Amino acid sequence: MTSGHVAAADSADHQTSVPEDPHFGKATGGKVGMWIFIAQDGMSFGGLLFAYGILRSSAVEWPVPSDILGIPLTAVATFLLICSSLSMVFAVQAAEERDQAGLVRWLIVTILGGLTFLGIQAWEYTHLVHDGIGFAQGSWEGEPINALFGSTFYSVTGFHGMHVTAGVIYLSCILRRAMQGKYTQGGDSSSPVELVGLFWHFVDLVWILVFTFVYLL
Amino acid sequence: MTDSTTTTDENAAQAGHGGHGEGEQSMRGLYITIFLTLGLLTVFEVYVPTVYSAAWSGTTKMLLLTFLAVTKAGLVATFFMHLKWEKPWLRWIALMPVYMGVALILIMLETLYR
Numbered sequence: 333m334t335s336g337h338v339a340a341a342d343s344a345d346h347q348t349s350v351p352e353d354p355h356f357g358k359a360t361g362g363k364v365g366m367w368i369f370i371a372q373d374g375m376s377f378g379g380l381l382f383a384y385g386i387l388r389s390s391a392v393e394w395p396v397p398s399d400i401l402g403i404p405l406t407a408v409a410t411f412l413l414i415c416s417s418l419s420m421v422f423a424v425q426a427a428e429e430r431d432q433a434g435l436v437r438w439l440i441v442t443i444l445g446g447l448t449f450l451g452i453q454a455w456e457y458t459h460l461v462h463d464g465i466g467f468a469q470g471s472w473e474g475e476p477i478n479a480l481f482g483s484t485f486y487s488v489t490g491f492h493g494m495h496v497t498a499g500v501i502y503l504s505c506i507l508r509r510a511m512q513g514k515y516t517q518g519g520d521s522s523s524p525v526e527l528v529g530l531f532w533h534f535v536d537l538v539w540i541l542v543f544t545f546v547y548l549l
Numbered sequence: 550m551t552d553s554t555t556t557t558d559e560n561a562a563q564a565g566h567g568g569h570g571e572g573e574q575s576m577r578g579l580y581i582t583i584f585l586t587l588g589l590l591t592v593f594e595v596y597v598p599t600v601y602s603a604a605w606s607g608t609t610k611m612l613l614l615t616f617l618a619v620t621k622a623g624l625v626a627t628f629f630m631h632l633k634w635e636k637p638w639l640r641w642i643a644l645m646p647v648y649m650g651v652a653l654i655l656i657m658l659e660t661l662y663r
Contacts, residue, residue, distance in 0.1 A: 356638055357635065372645075374645070382652065385656075421629055425576065529629075537626060549598075
């Protein structure tokens with residue numbers, strides 16, 4: 333990316349209110365702030381996965397997760413989040429192209445993806461609790477298992493589920509204003525859509541790691 | 550390879566700054582390619598534990614799955630979160646949580662070989 337190219341693209345299209353910064357380029361203050369938030373939120377998830385890794389590697393007995401957790405259904409949920417990440421990038425692109433109808437359509441698809449994911453998680457939790465996997469104690473097919481299995485599982489996936497919930501609420505707020513045409517006025521008006529996109533992709537990224545470390549390993 | 554990468558970068562720069570036409574089409578194609586790659590890697594991931602289910606293959610399973618997960622996470626951060634087109638400072642901020650992974654590996658190694 334050359335600066336000449338960017339300058340040409342800018343002047344040919346519209347004015348941009350964010351000046352070129354030597355360290356952050358054309359990134360808005362909001363974007364830098366969102367990345368700092370994501371970095372610290374990533375540390376929070378890191379802390380939970382860290383605790384999970386230590387507890388599991390030092391445990392005398394630990395059940396095989398795939399014996400208890402439904403891998404096929406969770407794989408579908410994982411794919412669903414990846415799909416919603418794709419619809420999110422399309423939403424950001426639509427906002428930058430000032431395509432209000434496209435923006436609204438892709439935001440709705442993204443929200444539906446998040447809601448379906450939450451539905452699957454609620455279904456999964458209900459069945460696990462019913463089958464004996466509690467937060468502080470657990471049994472599987474009548475036999476007691478390491479209680480930390482349930483504790484770590486609900487802590488990590490629950491914290492992620494809260495993020496999906498927050499993301500759906502955040503996306504719904506953005507959708508409302510998108511319907512009023514606030515993000516399709518050109519210039520930096522599309523910036524909030526990019527920010528919600530960053531958060532949403534982060535939630536997807538974390539789930540990719542959670543799915544591997546908590547379900548598959 | 551170098552030529553096609555440069556073209557994608559330029560198109561992306563154009564798309565990222567409100568250009569129209571070819572740039573958006575190229576970005577859309579790139580996003581779909583990343584999406585399909587993520588889907589394919591997920592299929593591999595689900596398949597790995599069925600192949601390496603024996604106790605002796607535990608380490609292979611762990612390394613393979615970790616590699617696949619980190620690759621997928623990297624693809625999302627690089628392309629969907631646009632880190633490929635950001636300045637180094639923003640990339641450094643994004644890299645901060647990786648510290649947790651490094652610390653976890655160190656502590657797990659210590660536990661395993663005590």
